[in-house]
Amino acid sequence: MFDQAGVSYPDKNWTWNDLKQKSDQLRKGLDKQSYPLAMEFSSGQDSYFNLLLQAGDKIVLPEGKTDVANDKAIAVYRDVQGMLNAGLIQPPGEMEASDVFQSNRVAMVYAGSWWALPFSQNELIKDHIGVVPMPKMAEQAGVSHSLAFAMSAKSQHKDAAWKFIEFMSSEHAQQTLATGKVVIPANQKVAKEWG
Structure with missing residues (x-):
């Protein structure tokens, strides 16, 4: 899709502003059924948690309380809303962002590591996809994409x-x-x- 739109590929040193610029260029070079970027908004792990951390928000304060309504977080929400309104991010809908990416209708997607295998086996996209770090905002950061196992203190078993x-x-x-x-x-x- 980058080639189709005549847009250079992102690299490991790209920034949030680079992402917005490339998204704008892609929007101009792609058909109206395609989008520059997709994010899964139903789960923060693939999208906004990463953006909040990169903006310098800590999400969970040292005393254990969450803080996702501070100035840094609100600036992120407004920026993403602006990108949605400009048609740079695929609007949330019935299909998950990763599924839309696999249908070759989105140029970029924020996706967890567990999507590497399905993406690499998808005949429609596997020969023309790549991976780069998330674009840097105030800092380079991201949430952990692993599994944790826990038990309720009230467990009967x-x-x-x-x-x-x-x-x-x-x-x-x-x-x-x-x-x-x-x-x-x-x-x-x-x-x-x-x-």
């Missing part, structure tokens, strides 16, 4: 829950997550096997 947590945290289970390209595992011994 604590022994079974502990056994499950121990198994899923084991090197064997973590290696299965890595080699299956499910998600980059938290176990650093096998995390490199993911990619």
Whole structure:
């Protein structure tokens, strides 16, 4: 889609302003059914949590309270809203952002590492996709895309829950997550096997 619109590819040093500029160039060079960018707004993990962290927001304060309505966060929300209004971001709808990307109707998508395998196996896009870090805002930051296992303090089955947590945290289970390209595992011994 970048080639079709005559837009240079992003690189590892790009910024949020570069993303907005490329999105604007893509909007002008693509048909009206295509979009420069997609984000999954139903889950902050793929989109706005990353943007808030990059803007310098801490999301969770040291005392454990959330803070997503401060000046930095509001500036991010307004910027994204402006991009939505300008047709630079695909409007939220029934299809997830990653599905729209896989249908070759979006040039860029914020997506977690678990999408690497489906993207690489999709015949429609696999030969013309690439990966770059998220564009830098005030700082380079992002949320962790791994799995965590927890148990309720009120669980009626604590022994079974502990056994499950121990198994899923084991090197064997973590290696299965890595080699299956499910998600980059938290176990650093096998995390490199993911990619």
